[in-house]
Amino acid sequence: MRTTLTLDDDVAAQIRRLRRESDASLKDVVNEALRLGLKLLAEPQAAGPPYRTPSSSLGGCLVGSLDDVADALALGEGEGFR
Numbered sequence: 081m082r083t084t085l086t087l088d089d090d091v092a093a094q095i096r097r098l099r100r101e102s103d104a105s106l107k108d109v110v111n112e113a114l115r116l117g118l119k120l121l122a123e124p125q126a127a128g129p130p131y132r133t134p135s136s137s138l139g140g141c142l143v144g145s146l147d148d149v150a151d152a153l154a155l156g157e158g159e160g161f162r
Contacts, residue, residue: 085110 087095098109143152 095106095109099106143155146152
């Protein structure tokens with residue numbers, strides 16, 4: 081298949097370097113790089129260990145009842161009535 085590719089400068093530099101080192105054609109270097117990249121993309125990625133959130137005790141509830149919104153707001157705002 082014949083196609084046109086636009087390569088980023090860093091990719092083109094790496095291809096030029098590989099061509100010099102292996103005395104290979106542009107076609108051979110690009111095809112081998114694509115084969116390796118496509119093979120890596122097709123492989124399932126190994127999942128790391130599941131993240132566990134560390135827990136810590138925050139003490140008991142400071143409000144008598146969380147259902148009593150007025151009482152909770154009064155305590156939070158420092159008001160003395162209950």
